Amino acid sequence: MVLESTQVFQRNTAARGKVLQAIERQTGHFTAEDLSQQLPGVGRATVYRTLGVLTRSGYLCKVLLGGNTLHYQVSPEEHHHHLVCIECDRIVDVESCEVADYARETALAQGFQLQRHRLEVYGRCPSCQIG
Amino acid sequence: MVLESTQVFQRNTAARGKVLQAIERQTGHFTAEDLSQQLPGVGRATVYRTLGVLTRSGYLCKVLLGGNTLHYQVSPEEHHHHLVCIECDRIVDVESCEVADYARETALAQGFQLQRHRLEVYGRCPSCQIG
DNA sequence: ACATTAATGAGACTGAGTCTCATTACGGCG
DNA sequence: CGCCGTAATGAGACTCAGTCTCATTAATGT
Numbered sequence A, B: 001m002v003l004e005s006t007q008v009f010q011r012n013t014a015a016r017g018k019v020l021q022a023i024e025r026q027t028g029h030f031t032a033e034d035l036s037q038q039l040p041g042v043g044r045a046t047v048y049r050t051l052g053v054l055t056r057s058g059y060l061c062k063v064l065l066g067g068n069t070l071h072y073q074v075s076p077e078e079h080h081h082h083l084v085c086i087e088c089d090r091i092v093d094v095e096s097c098e099v100a101d102y103a104r105e106t107a108l109a110q111g112f113q114l115q116r117h118r119l120e121v122y123g124r125c126p127s128c129q130i131g
Numbered sequence C: 001a002c003a004t005t006a007a008t009g010a011g012a013c014t015g016a017g018t019c020t021c022a023t024t025a026c027g028g029c030g
Numbered sequence D: 001c002g003c004c005g006t007a008a009t010g011a012g013a014c015t016c017a018g019t020c021t022c023a024t025t026a027a028t029g030t
Helices: A014-025 A032-038 A044-057 A099-110 A126-130 B014-025 B032-038 B044-057 B100-109 B124-128
Strands: A062-063 A072-076 A083-087 A093-094 A114-122 B060-063 B069-073 B081-084 B091-094 B113-124
Touching: A014 A032, A032 A044, A044 A062, A083 B100, A099 A114, A099 B081, A114 B060, A114 B100, B014 B032, B032 B044, B032 B091, B044 B060, B060 B113, B091 B124
Parallel strands: A083 A114, B081 B113
Antiparallel strands: A062 A072, A083 A093, A114 B113, B060 B069, B081 B091
């Protein structure tokens, strides 16, 4: 997803540009604090605010990992599949998606306007099965 | 899922019994603080610790809602499907599951031992579509 | 009944996230 | 271009969910 920032923000500022650049540099999941530390010139509050705006707009999504800190990641196109290890919190991304049809029907059945869906499969990863 | 507490805890204590009872009284999602307030006789730390144990054991699972506070809910048998409104955070539970096979295959393909899966479908709920 | 040690709970502590408010600067308009 | 309204900023105070500590209590095996 290429972000057309004018659609999301009311004004285009230097600070938000830097936050967006930093997000693009991330690989996988990151926290607000990660970003903030990588952006000494940008206020912490601004980082949090920008993440909020981007999440509400759908560009980012929240991810729930083992700890209690909120993680973010750039939303995959429409769906978003993970294998999560319940032992070590390792995450493997899953490319394929055979759930899209079912997600659409489910949303429709309740009158929801579908935006996207996410499947998380929990289990024990190969290395944690040894213990 | 009926919890055989001796399997999860090393000792059966009054405090944990009360926490379990309180969890059974909850309908849907709840936070650690919710429980703590309903259990004046039980220390806050104990509530948090017990929730941790129960989550690790699979009896509870974490749920990510709109705010930043962690919510819990009793794990449905094996899977766990939600329609989440991106506007108002309303959650509709979905009973049916046509994803189980796919989840099993996906886990297997990466050598994961499947424990359970969760599908979350995001969209705008009927009342939020009006605005 | 006793010893071992898991579990408790009061309260201090941490740190993620929010709020406030004076200041800055984006962008529309004359 | 310069002006204005107001969105956005950022320093820092604040909140409160969640963790840790440690002295005390009590569940279990023998």
